[in-house]
Amino acid sequence: MVASRTPAYLILAEASLELVPPGLRGHPSVVSNAKRQGRDPERSLLDSSFHHRAMRPLEEAERRGRPDIVHFCALLALGSRISQAGRLRLFIHTRDDVVIAIEPATRLPRVYDRFKGLMEQVLIEGVVPKDERLLVVEDGGLKELFERLAPSRTVLLSSSGKRTALSRLFPQKKKLDGTAVAVGAFPFGEFHKATVALCGEPVSIADGTLEAWSVVGEVLSRMAHVEGLK
Numbered sequence: 174m175v176a177s178r179t180p181a182y183l184i185l186a187e188a189s190l191e192l193v194p195p196g197l198r199g200h201p202s203v204v205s206n207a208k209r210q211g212r213d214p215e216r217s218l219l220d221s222s223f224h225h226r227a228m229r230p231l232e233e234a235e236r237r238g239r240p241d242i243v244h245f246c247a248l249l250a251l252g253s254r255i256s257q258a259g260r261l262r263l264f265i266h267t268r269d270d271v272v273i274a275i276e277p278a279t280r281l282p283r284v285y286d287r288f289k290g291l292m293e294q295v296l297i298e299g300v301v302p303k304d305e306r307l308l309v310v311e312d313g314g315l316k317e318l319f320e321r322l323a324p325s326r327t328v329l330l331s332s333s334g335k336r337t338a339l340s341r342l343f344p345q346k347k348k349l350d351g352t353a354v355a356v357g358a359f360p361f362g363e364f365h366k367a368t369v370a371l372c373g374e375p376v377s378i379a380d381g382t383l384e385a386w387s388v389v390g391e392v393l394s395r396m397a398h399v400e401g402l403k
């Protein structure tokens with residue numbers, strides 16, 4: 174019998190993905206937007222394109238309410254060659270320390286609105302769909318995820334980290350089995366201290382700041398190359 178290899182892990186860390194916080198659910202822009210979309214304010218994702226004014230008093234408002242970042246990154250990751258070869262597991266880690274595991278076979282909605290509806294359902298119900306369990310809110314947060322996965326190596330990516338070439342970060346001969354890579358699924362700012370404490374000091378793969386999905390694309394392409402996927 175051939176022993177199955179451990180996959181690599183991609184963690185979309187501190188993702189700007191959350192339901193509208195209770196204090197904002199009565200704000201006129203939240204109420205009118207939910208009504209227009211046929212949703213309840215308490216079952217709606219925070220989205221800065223619609224809730225910008227309501228979000229002003231929120232702590233770290235500039236890096237919240239961006240489900241589109243998770244949408245792009247997750248579509249890219251699940252469609253990547255390394256995922257399709259069964260060598261990658263994807264996790265969303267939200268800024269509230271909620272961890273969502275996504276089965277590689279999941280076909281996420283391409284349409285943003287439907288994606289948001291799916292994320293609302295997962296955050297509220299914990300499992301979607303109930304029978305297939307393609308998206309599951311895991312017990313515990315990032316710390317517990319790391320305890321379960323016990324990664325062989327963890328790479329935290331940030332533009333403010335030590336500059337490294339992708340080819341040195343993931344050398345041809347170094348196996349990727351059990352490697353966890355964390356990309357920030359937020360638009361501005363640095364990782365919180367708790368994330369750095371778990372993942373180690375960040376590294377940078379390019380001069381300047383890239384969008385999270387560009388980093389996911391570059392990293393997964395390099396990983397597919399290292400895995401020898403032709």
Ligand SMILES: C[S@@+](CC[C@H](N)C(=O)[O-])C[C@H]1O[C@@H](n2cnc3c(N)ncnc32)[C@H](O)[C@@H]1O
Nearest residue numbers: 330331332356357362377378379381382383385
């Ligand atoms: C828009 S950035 C967030 C802003 C953050 N100040 C930064 O520049 O990394 C989203 C994510 O993309 C990744 N990223 C962006 N530029 C990067 C770079 N040059 N090297 C490594 N990762 C980068 C990081 O994981 C980051 O958290």
